[in-house]
Amino acid sequence: MKRILILFAHPKFEQSKTNKALVCKVINREGVTFHDLYEHYPDFNIDVLREKKLLQQHDIVIWHHPFYWYNCPPLMKQWIDVVLEFGWAYGPDGNALKNKKCLNVITTGGSRELYCSEGNNHYSVNEFLRPFEQTARLCGMEYLPPFAVMGTHGISQPQLQRHAEQYDLLIWSLKTDAGFGALSDCSFLNDTPLLNKKNKL
């Protein structure tokens, strides 16, 4: 069974209904380490040694965060800056993260339709996430398509519940390594038949 590290960054978690619903579902799952960055490092003083150790203990890394200004919240960027050290995560001898899997789990206020060349946001979510994709690649990690809960400003409770269940199912599939190999070419993990099959039952 694969071990999953959820790196969660939300500067105002207590007010996010969507993220509460998502987190609630997976927080206590076996083999999952939920790491609330803003709760651990409110002063941005990240304990690099501890973070490195956590990364070494897990096979799959999830960057779970809301999408602010087409990016992650600053503490997540701080984490990337200070933890992914030269000579450890990348560069010569930097292969501590090699062959681990990595993905973004994000929530956006705007709906998926707004994230395209005709929409207000002009680019797709996948295009905005390029820096993460390349960061993962530079560290020798396999970058999976994102799991995105979009249009949270107008989301209904049943819809939200379905997303949370999908997230749970995604975690379970990642843990048991249930056939994600071939799916890394779709744009959103939300769309894979694997996560939609069971919902119809």
Place this chain on the structure above:
Amino acid sequence: MKGSILFEAIVFLSGAVICVPLAKRLGLSSVLGYLLAGILIGPYVLGFVGEEGEDILHFAEFGVVMMLFLIGLEIEPKNFWGMRKTILGMGGTQVIGTMLLSYLGFSFFGYGWKVALTISMAVALSSTAITLQTIKEKRLLNTTYGASSFSILLFQDIIVILMLAVIPLLATSDPTASAAAHSNADHSALIDNLPIGLQTLAVILSVVTVVVTGRYLIVPLLRVVAMARVRELLTASALLIVLGITFLMQLVGLSPALGAFLGGVVLATSEFKHELESTLEPFKGLLLGLFFMAVGASINFIVIGEYPLLISGLVIGVILIKGIVLFAVGSLFKMKIDQKLLLTVGLAQIGEFAFVLLSFAYQLNILDTGQLDMMLVVTALTMTLAPILGLLNERFVLARIGTKKTEHGPIDHIAKSHKVILVGFGHFGSTVGRFLRASGVEATILDQDSNRVELLRKMGFDVYYGDATRLELLESAGISDAHILVCAIDDPDISIPLAKSLKEKFPDLKLMFRAKNRYDAYELLQLGIENVYRESLETSVKLAADVLHHMGHRKYTVHRQSQKFIQYDEESLRRLSDRPKSRKEYIFKVREEIQQQEKQLEEDLKRGIISDDRQWDTHEMQMSARKKSPPN
């Protein structure tokens, strides 16, 4: 020996000491233990206490007065005003309903209307002493049951004044006998000779006196006493307040319990609230115990032996009538079924005011000796049965209904009910308190400097006067419901013993302590206190960081450096505190301190504060890039 005060005291005290722990061990309330002790030492079992039981009863009623004073202390005027509807609604319905039913009942069995009316008045009243003692013991005062019981009892306390005023009107005997009886009754005095208008005026005046002296005389007086720093003087003043109110109330013919309650409410907003509570608590407990024992001792078993059927019928009838009315009141006010049942059983006894009412009516020749004896026995019996019924209700009825548990969301961890006690409100503590308040957390604040307390209260802080090292004071400040205690006292000679006793008595309480320096922090850590805050750490590091900035270092680098320094210092503190400390002699202590400082500096050097910072560092990358592409 029998009859001497010493002997009686020994009898009562040993009765209590033996029976109450026994009752507690059996899972019964202390009230029941006292009642049984009273029966045991009374004239019909062991016979240690005879006729004087009744005098003791009157004396011990003072415990009820004190209890109401203490309850008043816990109710702030604005809350009291908010309860007025429940008091009038529930209390009024209960008293009128019970009086009506029991009047019909007693008339049906052939009693004259005057007798029936007098008895029904007595029946309508419940026992404040028993009910509130039980409620407080079980910590139910904040439930619907607790609040409604309290409202009803309070209404009864008020209405009893009216009843005492009405009863003389029922007397048929000639006015001289009535007047003689009047002057005998302990509740009426001076003002009976005055015309009605002046009587009313006297009553209003006395209530105003309690409120005004409470606010403008007693509080300043207590401040003066507190400044004298003699503990027993505060005890004396607390007793003086209650006795004074009682005296005044008796003078004008009001219920002392009601007056004491009013006095308590007036003082509830003062800084001496918790100090008064903790001082009077043991007196109240003892006097109430004495009261319950006196009730037990006054049960006349000869009357029971003569009319067993009549008495048991009356007892059952009275409890049924009261229960039915209470259940109806509960339904009328839409209480949940478990709360309603608690109320029904909880107040279904005749109260201590009945003793006063019935004796008064006897003196006025409304009741004859037989009727008086019978009703006194019925009253005492219902009081004895009440805790037993409550127990049965709890064990067998409520257990089946089961109360619903409230569910909590997994992430909803900001509970507003979390109670915080803040000890010490000097410069350090007041900053803590201000920030908490700015974030919507009202801590219960205790401070021992009466001048400062007065000043801070004027500035709008809710500070109470008191010595926090006395556990009774912390208890009346609500430590058993508190989740966090913050100690911001600067004197380690106070804070460390406090830490020790708190850790012992309240192991579940989260303790957060201010430490003056490293050494105090060691001691606190060794006592097992996790959250220790050195007042000298953060500020001095900040100062040093500013020095570095003025010398040309970039602020963010220095900031990160100071974060590391603090973290390192905290870790080393914890490491060093693990070792048992031998600090026998002063010289040794000094040497140790020097060694420690040297060691610290050395470790800092070894750690290499600057070179260890690899973040946002391009040096290595440049080196590696140069290696890859050989210079051409």
